[in-house]
Amino acid sequence: xxxxxxxxxxxxxxxxxxxxxxxxxxxxxxxxxxxxxxxxxxxxxxxxxxxxxxxxxxxxxxxxxxxxxxxxxxxxxxxxxxxxxxxxxxxxxxxxxxxxxxxxxxxxxxxxxxxxxxxxxxxxxxxxxxxxxxxxxxxxxxxxxxxxxxxxxxxxxxxxxxxxxxxxxxxxxxxxxxxxxxxxxxxxxxxxxxxxxxxxxxxxxxxxxxxxxxxxxxxxxxxxxxxxxxxxxxxxxxxxxxxxxxxxxxxxxxxxxxxxxxxxxxxxxxxxxxxxxxxxxxxxxxxxxxxxxxxxxxxxxxxxxxxxxxxxxxxxxxxxxxxxxxxxxxxxxxxxxxxxxxxxxxxxxxxxxxxxxxxxxxxxxxxxxxxxxxxxxxxxxxxxxxxxxxxxxxxxxxxxxxxxxxxxxxxxxxxxxxxxxxxxxxxxxxxxxxxxxxxxxxxxxxxxxxxxxxxxxxxxxxxxxxxxxxxxxxxxxxxxxxxxxxxxxxxxxxxxx
Amino acid sequence: xxxxxxxxxxxxxxxxxxxxxxxxxxxxxxxxxxxxxxxxxxxxxxxxxxxxxxxxxxxxxxxxxxxxxxxxxxxxxxxxxxxxxxxxxxxxxxxxxxxxxxxxxxxxxxxxxxxxxxxxxxxxxxxxxxxxxxxxxxxxxxxxxxxxxxxxxxxxxxxxxxxxxxxxxxxxxxxxxxxxxxxxxxxxxxxxxxxxxxxxxxxxxxxxxxxxxxxxxxxxxxxxxxxxxxxxxxxxxxxxxxxxxxxxxxxxxxxxxxxxxxxxxxxxxxxxxxxxxxxxxxxxxxxxxxxxxxxxxxxxxxxxxxxxxxxxxxxxxxxxxxxxxxxxxxxxxxxxxxxxxxxxxxxxxxxxxxxxxxxxxxxxxxxxxxxxxxxxxxxxxxxxxxxxxxxxxxxxxxxxxxxxxxxxxxxxxxxxxxxxxxxxxxxxxxxxxxxxxxxxxxxxxxxxxxxxxxxxxxxxxxxxxxxxxxxxxxxxxxxxxxxxxxxxxxxxxxxxx
Numbered sequence: 001x002x003x004x005x006x007x008x009x010x011x012x013x014x015x016x017x018x019x020x021x022x023x024x025x026x027x028x029x030x031x032x033x034x035x036x037x038x039x040x041x042x043x044x045x046x047x048x049x050x051x052x053x054x055x056x057x058x059x060x061x062x063x064x065x066x067x068x069x070x071x072x073x074x075x076x077x078x079x080x081x082x083x084x085x086x087x088x089x090x091x092x093x094x095x096x097x098x099x100x101x102x103x104x105x106x107x108x109x110x111x112x113x114x115x116x117x118x119x120x121x122x123x124x125x126x127x128x129x130x131x132x133x134x135x136x137x138x139x140x141x142x143x144x145x146x147x148x149x150x151x152x153x154x155x156x157x158x159x160x161x162x163x164x165x166x167x168x169x170x171x172x173x174x175x176x177x178x179x180x181x182x183x184x185x186x187x188x189x190x191x192x193x194x195x196x197x198x199x200x201x202x203x204x205x206x207x208x209x210x211x212x213x214x215x216x217x218x219x220x221x222x223x224x225x226x227x228x229x230x231x232x233x234x235x236x237x238x239x240x241x242x243x244x245x246x247x248x249x250x251x252x253x254x255x256x257x258x259x260x261x262x263x264x265x266x267x268x269x270x271x272x273x274x275x276x277x278x279x280x281x282x283x284x285x286x287x288x289x290x291x292x293x294x295x296x297x298x299x300x301x302x303x304x305x306x307x308x309x310x311x312x313x314x315x316x317x318x319x320x321x322x323x324x325x326x327x328x329x330x331x332x333x334x335x336x337x338x339x340x341x342x343x344x345x346x347x348x349x350x351x352x353x354x355x356x357x358x359x360x361x362x363x364x365x366x367x368x369x370x371x372x373x374x375x376x377x378x379x380x381x382x383x384x385x386x387x388x389x390x391x392x393x394x395x396x397x398x399x400x401x402x403x404x405x406x407x408x409x410x411x412x413x414x415x416x417x418x419x420x421x422x423x424x425x426x427x428x429x430x431x432x433x434x435x436x437x438x439x440x441x442x443x444x445x446x447x448x449x450x451x452x453x454x455x456x457x458x459x460x461x462x463x464x465x466x467x468x469x470x471x472x473x474x475x476x477x478x479x480x481x482x483x484x485x486x487x488x489x490x491x492x493x494x495x496x497x
Numbered sequence: 498x499x500x501x502x503x504x505x506x507x508x509x510x511x512x513x514x515x516x517x518x519x520x521x522x523x524x525x526x527x528x529x530x531x532x533x534x535x536x537x538x539x540x541x542x543x544x545x546x547x548x549x550x551x552x553x554x555x556x557x558x559x560x561x562x563x564x565x566x567x568x569x570x571x572x573x574x575x576x577x578x579x580x581x582x583x584x585x586x587x588x589x590x591x592x593x594x595x596x597x598x599x600x601x602x603x604x605x606x607x608x609x610x611x612x613x614x615x616x617x618x619x620x621x622x623x624x625x626x627x628x629x630x631x632x633x634x635x636x637x638x639x640x641x642x643x644x645x646x647x648x649x650x651x652x653x654x655x656x657x658x659x660x661x662x663x664x665x666x667x668x669x670x671x672x673x674x675x676x677x678x679x680x681x682x683x684x685x686x687x688x689x690x691x692x693x694x695x696x697x698x699x700x701x702x703x704x705x706x707x708x709x710x711x712x713x714x715x716x717x718x719x720x721x722x723x724x725x726x727x728x729x730x731x732x733x734x735x736x737x738x739x740x741x742x743x744x745x746x747x748x749x750x751x752x753x754x755x756x757x758x759x760x761x762x763x764x765x766x767x768x769x770x771x772x773x774x775x776x777x778x779x780x781x782x783x784x785x786x787x788x789x790x791x792x793x794x795x796x797x798x799x800x801x802x803x804x805x806x807x808x809x810x811x812x813x814x815x816x817x818x819x820x821x822x823x824x825x826x827x828x829x830x831x832x833x834x835x836x837x838x839x840x841x842x843x844x845x846x847x848x849x850x851x852x853x854x855x856x857x858x859x860x861x862x863x864x865x866x867x868x869x870x871x872x873x874x875x876x877x878x879x880x881x882x883x884x885x886x887x888x889x890x891x892x893x894x895x896x897x898x899x900x901x902x903x904x905x906x907x908x909x910x911x912x913x914x915x916x917x918x919x920x921x922x923x924x925x926x927x928x929x930x931x932x933x934x935x936x937x938x939x940x941x942x943x944x945x946x947x948x949x950x951x952x953x954x955x956x957x958x959x960x961x962x963x964x965x966x967x968x969x970x971x972x973x974x975x976x977x978x979x980x981x982x983x984x985x986x987x988x989x990x991x992x993x994x
Contacts, residue, residue: 178518352824
C-alpha cells in the first residue's frame with residue numbers, strides 16, 4: 001500500500017491520517033480489509049506498536065471495525081459520497097497572477113524546510129526552539145486570552161502590541177517610529193505581499209541583492225515585478241550599480257545580508273537613501289535577523305537615517321520566537337500608511353488577536369528580552385562550534401564567509417563546480433544528511449558550489465555528529481588539482497551503474 | 498488636551514496609551530506638566546480613579562515622574578529622536594491597486610463595527626460570545642500548544658484541522674470533499690482575496706447579489722473587478738438575469754442570502770451551475786452563517802450539486818466562534834487547487850498553527866458541535882424576541898423580511914425615503930443607539946429606508962431596552978399620509994436651528 005506520512009506529530013497519528021486520506025480519496029473503499037499490523041509495519045518500516053496504535057485510533061473514531069488478529073475492515077464515512085468528486089482537470093490559468101504563479105511557483109521553498117527521513121539537516125531560518133519557550137508561550141496565551149476582545153481585530157494591529165513593537169525596535173534597532181507607524185502583519189511574507197500590491201504594477205522594476213532571499217524573489221515575480229540583481233560584496237549591496245533611471249523599489253538586508261552575512265556600509269546606506277530620494281523610489285529594509293548579533297554591538301537599522309520617508313522597515317518574530325506564530329510588522333513611512341492599511345484590510349481584516357495579545361504581554365514583561373539574550377548566546381556558541389568543526393574536519397576545502405550574526409554560515413567549496421555540488425547534496429541526502437545549496441538565492445547562479453549551513457536548529461552534540469558526516473560526504477568528491485577539468489570518480493562510478 | 502481613546506480594554510489603559518501616543522508623536526514633550534488628575538477627569542468625562550490609575554501606570558513604566566498632588570511630568574523615551582519623523586506627505590498612488598484602494602476604500606466597514614460611546618448597537622455579524630467560550634478556548638489553546646510544531650506551518654493548513662473541517666462540512670452542510678480539498682485561510686476576507694487574485698484580471702466581470710456583503714464588494718473593486726448586481730427576491734438571486742456572455746465569477750450566499758435572508762431555490766441552483774458550466778465561469782459560495790438554522794433542517798450547500806468543479810465553497814469560524822480568531826476555509830475545486838495554494842504561499846506562508854491545532858481539537862472532541870447547538874438555540878430565542886418586540890413597539894411601521902437563520906433581520910421602514918432614514922440613524926446615534934443602514938450593501942441603493950438589525954450581540958434584557966428606544970427614535974419621524982411628500986417636522990426643526 002502506497003502511503004505517504006506527513007511528518008507532523010506522533011507517527012501513529014501520521015499513519016492514521018494517511019489511511020483516512022486513502023479512504024477519503026476512494027483508494028480504500030468501504031469493506032476493504034486492511035493489511036495486518038505486522039504486514040503494514042513491514043511495508044512502511046514502522047514499529048508494530050505504531051501500527052497497532054494507529055489502528056486503535058481509527059477504530060475509536062469509527063473508521064475501521066474488527067479486532068487485531070481477526071482483521072480490520074474499512075467503514076469510512078466518505079465511502080458513499082452524494083456524487084463522485086469532479087475529476088482533477090487541467091484548467092488554464094485564469095488570471096495574470098495565476099499565469100505567473102505557475103511559472104515561478106516554488107511551493108517547496110519554505111525556509112527551514114526539512115526533507116522527510118533525514119537524520120541531520122543544516123536547516124537555516126529555523127529558530128532555536130526549546131520546550132521551555134513552548135511552555136512559556138502557552139502561559140502567555142493563557143494569561144492574555146481572557147482579556148482579548150472577541151470582535152474583529154484592529155486592522156493595524158492591537159494597540160498594546162504596536163506600542164511594544166515601536167519601543168522595542170526603537171531601543172534595539174534604532175528605528176524611529178511611533179505606535180501609529182506600526183502595522184502588524186502575518187510574518188515577513190505578508191509584509192512583502194502587501195508592499196508589492198501597494199507599490200508595484202506588472203512590469204515595474206525592482207532591484208534586489210544578488211544573492212537574496214528566494215521566497216521574496218518568487219513573491220515579487222508572481223506579483224509581476226521585473227527583477228534586477230545587484231551584486232553584493234563585503235560591504236553589502238553594491239549600491240553604485242543600481243540602474244538609472246531609478247527602480248521603483250529596492251529590497252535590501254542591510255544589517256546582515258541574506259545569505260552572505262555582510263553589513264551594508266554607512267556610505268552605501270547614505271547613497272542608497274539618496275538614490276531613492278532622487279528617483280522617488282522606495283526601499284524595503286528586511287531586518288530578518290538583525291537582533292542576533294553575536295560578538296559586537298548590533299548594527300542599527302537603515303531606517304534610522306531615512307529623512308524622506310522612503311524606507312519600509314520589515315521585521316518578524318519567526319526567527320526570534322518561532323515561525324508557526326506568523327507575526328511580523330512593517331514600520332510604515334507616512335506617505336504609504338493609508339495604502340498599506342487598505343491592503344491589509346483587503347487581505348484579511350487584520351491579524352488574529354490572541355497571539356498579538358500574548359506577544360504584547362511577553363515583550364512588555366521583559367520576557368522577550370530575556371529570551372533574545374539566551375538565544376543570542378546559544379547561537380553564538382553554536383556558530384563558533386560549527387566554524388571550528390568545519391575547519392577541523394574540512395580543512396581548506398571550504399571558504400567560510402565572515403558573519404557576526406544570524407543563524408547560518410555560507411561555505412563555498414573550493415574548485416567544485418555547481419553540478420558537482422548537486423551530486424554532493426544528493427550523496428549527503430542518501431546518507432540522511434540534508435544540505436542546502438545557495439544556488440536558489442541567485443537570479444544567475446554561479447558555477448561553483450556554495451552551501452547555506454544553518455546551525456540554529458541543531459544542538460551542539462548533533463553538530464558534533466553532523467559536521468564529520470558532512471566531511472565524509474565531501475571526501476567522496478576529491479579535490480582536483482588546479483586545471484583538472486575531468487569528471488570526478490563518483491560521476492564515472494554512477495554513470496557505469 | 499485632545500485625546501482619543503481606542504476603546505480597547507480597561508479605560509485606564511486606554512488613557513495611558515493615548516498619552517503615550519501623544520508623547521510618541523511629539524504632542525507631549527519631555528518635561529511637560531500633565532494636567533492634574535481632577536482636570537483630566539473633567540476634560541475627558543472619566544472618573545478620577547481612572548485617571549489616577551492611568552498616571553500610576555505611566556509612572557510605573559517610566560513615562561512620567563512626580564507624584565499625585567505635586568504634579569506629573571513627562572519623561573518620554575521618544576522625546577529625543579535621532580531625527581524628526583518625516584512629515585506626512587501626500588504621495589500619489591503607486592500602483593493600480595492603490596489607485597483603486599483609494600477610490601473604493603471603506604476601512605470603517607468592518608462587520609459588527611460598534612461606534613464608540615453607544616449604549617446599544619444592533620450590530621450584525623457579531624457572534625454570541627460569552628465568558629464560557631473564552632475560557633473553553635483558553636483551555637483548548639493550552640491543551641494544543643505544547644504539541645504544535647514550531648516550524649513554518651503547512652501552507653494548506655494543519656492536516657488535523659483539514660480533516661476535521663472536511664468531516665464537519667460534509668456532515669452538516671452536505672459539502673462533498675476530502676481533507677485534501679480544504680485550504681485553511683485567515684477568514685472569509687482572505688478567502689475572497691485569494692480567489693480574486695487567482696481568478697480575476699483588471700476589468701473582469703463579476704456578478705454579485707444586489708444587495709450583498711459590502712466588504713466583499715469593496716475587496717473585488719479594489720482587485721479591479723467590474724461588478725454587476727443581480728437582484729434578489731424571495732428565492733434568492735434571480736439567476737435568469739445573469740448576463741450573457743457569462744461572467745468570470747458569480748458570488749452567491751445561497752443558504753441565507755446576505756442580508757435579506759432568502760434561500761436560493763433548487764431550480765435556480767441548477768440553473769446557476771449550468772450557467773457557470775456553459776460559460777466556463779466560477780461560483781463563489783459564501784456560506785457565512787448557514788449553520789445557524791433556527792427552526793427547520795439546514796439548507797444544504799450549493800457545492801453538493803456541483804458536478805463540474807466550478808464551485809469554491811467558503812466558510813468561516815468568525816460567526817460560529819469569534820472574529821478575532823481569523824480562521825476560515827475554502828473547499829477548492831480540483832482545477833484551481835494548485836493556483837490557490839500558491840496564492841496562499843505568496844500571501845503569508847500559511848495560517849498560524851496554534852489556533853488551528855486548538856480548533857482541530859475543539860471540533861474533534863465534539864465541543865464545537867455542542868457550542869453550535871447552544872448558540873443556535875440562543876440565536877433563535879433572540880430572533881423571536883426581537884421580532885415580537887419590533888411588532889409590539891413599531892407596529893406596522895416596519896416590514897420585516899422572512900429569515901430562518903442567521904444573526905440579524907432586515908426591516909424596511911414603510912414610506913420612509915433613504916434621506917430620512919439617514920436622519921433617523923443620526924437621531925438614534927445621539928441617543929446612544931447604533932442603527933445600521935442596508936444602503937452600503939447596494940451598488941444602487943434604493944430610495945427607501947432599510948435597516949439591518951442584528952440581535953446576536955445583545956442579551957434578551959438589552960433587546961428589551963433597545964427596541965423600545967429604537968421605537969422612540971422612529972416616532973420622531975411620523976408616518977406621512979400616502980402622497981404627502983413634504984419634509985417631516987424634524988427636518989424643519991433642524992433647519993431652523
